Amino acid sequence: MSEALDSLRQEVRDWLAIHAPKDWRGQSTSEAAFLELQRSWFATLAKAGYAVPHWPENWPGGGRSLAQQKVIYEEFARADTPRLLLSFMSTYHAASTLFEWGSEEQKQRYIPRILEGEIWCQGFSEPGAGSDLAALRTRAERKGDVYVVNGQKLWSTMGQFADQCLLLVRTSSEGVKQAGLTYLLLDLKAPGVTARPIHQIHGDEEFAEIFLDNVEIPVADRLGEEGQGWAVAQSTLSSERGLTLLELSARMRGALWRIGDLIRANGRGEDAGVLRDFGRLASKVDATCAVADQFLANRIAGEERVGDASIVKLAYSRTLREFTSLGLRIGGLEAQYHAPITFGGGMETGNWMADFMNSYAWTIAGGSDEVQRNIIAERLLGMPREPKNWFVKEGAA
Amino acid sequence: MSMTRAELQDAAAKAFDGNLTPDAAHSWNLIADMGWLMMAVPEEQGGLGLGRAAAGVIHQALGRTLVAGPAIAQMLVIEALSAAGGQDELLGRAMAGEVMTASLADGLSAVPDADRASHVLQVEAGIISLLPVGDLAFTARTTWDGTRRLFDVDAGDAAGIVLATGDAATALASRLSALRSVALAADCLGGADAALAMSIDYLETRRQFDRPLALFQALKHRVADMKTALVAAEALFWARASDTAADAVTMGAMKAHAAGVYRLIAEEAIQLHGGIGLTMEHPCHLFLKRATLNAVLGGDGDHWEEARGRQAMTA
Numbered sequence: 001m002s003e004a005l006d007s008l009r010q011e012v013r014d015w016l017a018i019h020a021p022k023d024w025r026g027q028s029t030s031e032a033a034f035l036e037l038q039r040s041w042f043a044t045l046a047k048a049g050y051a052v053p054h055w056p057e058n059w060p061g062g063g064r065s066l067a068q069q070k071v072i073y074e075e076f077a078r079a080d081t082p083r084l085l086l087s088f089m090s091t092y093h094a095a096s097t098l099f100e101w102g103s104e105e106q107k108q109r110y111i112p113r114i115l116e117g118e119i120w121c122q123g124f125s126e127p128g129a130g131s132d133l134a135a136l137r138t139r140a141e142r143k144g145d146v147y148v149v150n151g152q153k154l155w156s157t158m159g160q161f162a163d164q165c166l167l168l169v170r171t172s173s174e175g176v177k178q179a180g181l182t183y184l185l186l187d188l189k190a191p192g193v194t195a196r197p198i199h200q201i202h203g204d205e206e207f208a209e210i211f212l213d214n215v216e217i218p219v220a221d222r223l224g225e226e227g228q229g230w231a232v233a234q235s236t237l238s239s240e241r242g243l244t245l246l247e248l249s250a251r252m253r254g255a256l257w258r259i260g261d262l263i264r265a266n267g268r269g270e271d272a273g274v275l276r277d278f279g280r281l282a283s284k285v286d287a288t289c290a291v292a293d294q295f296l297a298n299r300i301a302g303e304e305r306v307g308d309a310s311i312v313k314l315a316y317s318r319t320l321r322e323f324t325s326l327g328l329r330i331g332g333l334e335a336q337y338h339a340p341i342t343f344g345g346g347m348e349t350g351n352w353m354a355d356f357m358n359s360y361a362w363t364i365a366g367g368s369d370e371v372q373r374n375i376i377a378e379r380l381l382g383m384p385r386e387p388k389n390w391f392v393k394e395g396a397a
Numbered sequence: 398m399s400m401t402r403a404e405l406q407d408a409a410a411k412a413f414d415g416n417l418t419p420d421a422a423h424s425w426n427l428i429a430d431m432g433w434l435m436m437a438v439p440e441e442q443g444g445l446g447l448g449r450a451a452a453g454v455i456h457q458a459l460g461r462t463l464v465a466g467p468a469i470a471q472m473l474v475i476e477a478l479s480a481a482g483g484q485d486e487l488l489g490r491a492m493a494g495e496v497m498t499a500s501l502a503d504g505l506s507a508v509p510d511a512d513r514a515s516h517v518l519q520v521e522a523g524i525i526s527l528l529p530v531g532d533l534a535f536t537a538r539t540t541w542d543g544t545r546r547l548f549d550v551d552a553g554d555a556a557g558i559v560l561a562t563g564d565a566a567t568a569l570a571s572r573l574s575a576l577r578s579v580a581l582a583a584d585c586l587g588g589a590d591a592a593l594a595m596s597i598d599y600l601e602t603r604r605q606f607d608r609p610l611a612l613f614q615a616l617k618h619r620v621a622d623m624k625t626a627l628v629a630a631e632a633l634f635w636a637r638a639s640d641t642a643a644d645a646v647t648m649g650a651m652k653a654h655a656a657g658v659y660r661l662i663a664e665e666a667i668q669l670h671g672g673i674g675l676t677m678e679h680p681c682h683l684f685l686k687r688a689t690l691n692a693v694l695g696g697d698g699d700h701w702e703e704a705r706g707r708q709a710m711t712a
Contacts, residue, residue: 260709272703275703278706278710279703284629286650287632290629293632294632294636373621374614377624380624381621383597384601384611387612
């Protein structure tokens with residue numbers, strides 16, 4: 001088994017030596033260059049069968065074991081290849097949700113197009129529905145064979161470049177708020193759709209807001225039944241909170257050398273305090289990788305419990321904050337001088353202040369750390385839920 | 398492994414049924430009768446051949462109910478006798494429960510239950526030997542952790558049965574260090590799990606302001622952080638325990654990580670229990686004391702984290 005893995009590692013290494021983009025960090029400083037690099041690198045990976053190792057085996061490029069996936073991600077991180085940010089939502093969120101909820105016809109229509117480079121984004125959050133996602137108000141009214149949709153979505157990763165959108169809408173206001181939700185697949189080229197990028201604190205624009213003005217979506221593009229949207233959305237969120245983190249935690253482990261290099265470059269290589277902090281971080285990164293592995297093994301064995309994915313996400317987000325924070329600290333004054341960001345450079349680019357600020361994307365997006373803590377305490381550990389009644393101090397509202 | 402981890406966990410949980418600090422002598426007989434001391438020894442030497450991961454299950458169970466006794470030290474002696482080869486008679490006696498002990502720190506300090514032992518293992522640079530207690534002097538060192546009985550042993554110029562010398566001794570010392578880290582980490586994780594469960598129970602039962610404390614989000618979030626840290630540390634533990642290639646530094650860093658999580662949970666347990674957690678009659682303090690002792694035994698966090706940092710510098 002481990003011999004087979006060693007030979008896979010060698011195979012990936014040999015392949016990367018020929019195909020991995022060289023010096024791309026220096027070049028990926030404009031949006032156009034970023035898009036070009038992301039598209040060509042994805043196409044190269046798809047052709048070689050390395051784009052979607054986490055997919056099931058009946059799809060091209062899929063069927064890799066957990067151990068094989070880890071080897072592939074670690075080698076990609078070691079070779080410092082661009083992270084597939086543009087197609088991230090397509091190959092994980094969209095694909096996982098389609099595999100679980102899509103009809104045969106929907107799968108055959110959408111999955112192959114993902115491998116051809118079609119870009120998906122997610123339209124869940126709204127200005128009034130962040131942590132309280134189920135309170136969303138984007139309205140879909142059924143008229144014959146279509147839904148007519150009106151509303152606004154926020155925090156759609158890569159939304160300004162996407163072709164398709166996983167859209168969660170309200171089809172009913174009756175009963176509990178979760179029961180009135182429906183899951184639709186939106187073609188972003190449809191009339192009435194406007195997407196605008198959101199400028200983030202580190203200078204990048206990885207998210208967009210999407211405005212929907214009388215947008216028509218065919219009923220055939222609904223995933224699950226009307227009113228089943230919340231359940232379908234859990235499948236998307238579970239993919240985000242657990243599945244993606246095998247790759248991201250392997251990448252974090254593969255990027256530890258950046259901090260090692262920084263320690264050496266700043267003459268701190270014999271500073272016991274710094275070495276301890278680095279060693280402690282390395283163990284945390286190891287533990288994060290181990291918990292992501294364990295999550296996926298349990299998921300494959302059909303033993304995933306509600307809240308397991310939240311543990312993985314919380315472990316990852318806090319460790320990423322510590323990782324970037326240590327880099328920022330050792331980087332000293334030099335890290336405070338502005339340096340152009342690398343678009344699509346991943347979570348650990350070595351531009352420490354930018355990386356540190358970007359780490360908030362993982363403690364807030366995809367369900368904030370606070371939401372994950374609620375889920376872990378209430379759903380996994382069975383502690384009582386918040387009481388419903390509350391009041392606001394007079395004059396505060 | 399002929400017995401799955403889950404089966405072994407069940408058996409261990411049944412043997413120590415959740416009552417904290419069970420009687421030491423009774424516990425020791427139970428440990429020997431269940432065959433736990435022969436768990437990691439290869440079958441051709443009369444053991445069960447279940448490896449380190451199985452030993453991990455046992456030490457988790459012992460940590461969970463704060464079992465007293467020299468089980469970790471005994472496992473080290475058994476590992477040394479097994480590795481030395483040709484010591485089947487002594488090995489058989491040790492596996493059957495005749496107490497043979499070893500240091501859980503450096504030199505011959507922090508040796509559990511030396512006064513009840515027939516032999517003490519001595520690990521020195523280039524030579525590892527088993528010393529009969531008749532030739533030794535020992536001083537009891539009372540620890541804050543009342544579940545352990547530690548002694549400083551003075552070997553004088555006593556000579557014992559040589560188990561390994563030269564490169565073989567260096568390799569064996571490294572194996573013993575790794576095994577000690579695994580056992581201590583397992584003890585930490587078992588204790589942390591019990592302390593966390595106890596705290597959650599308390600928060601659900603204790604009422605203030607006309608509601609259970611468990612309703613307060615400020616407390617729930619702390620519990621969620623403790624649970625996350627514990628699950629991640631457990632995942633790391635199982636990954637390492639079944640990795641036969643892991644070296645002493647990798648295992649030591651894993652132990653330091655587990656000890657850190659135990660200490661966090663034990664500290665939080667007292668705070669979350671409030672006033673009752675401060676009292677000797679409530680068991681909260683037992684976890685805190687064992688957690689802080691575990692943190693320094695087998696090399697402390699500063700030692701292993703620095704070593705892991707140096708290792709990561711060259712990775």
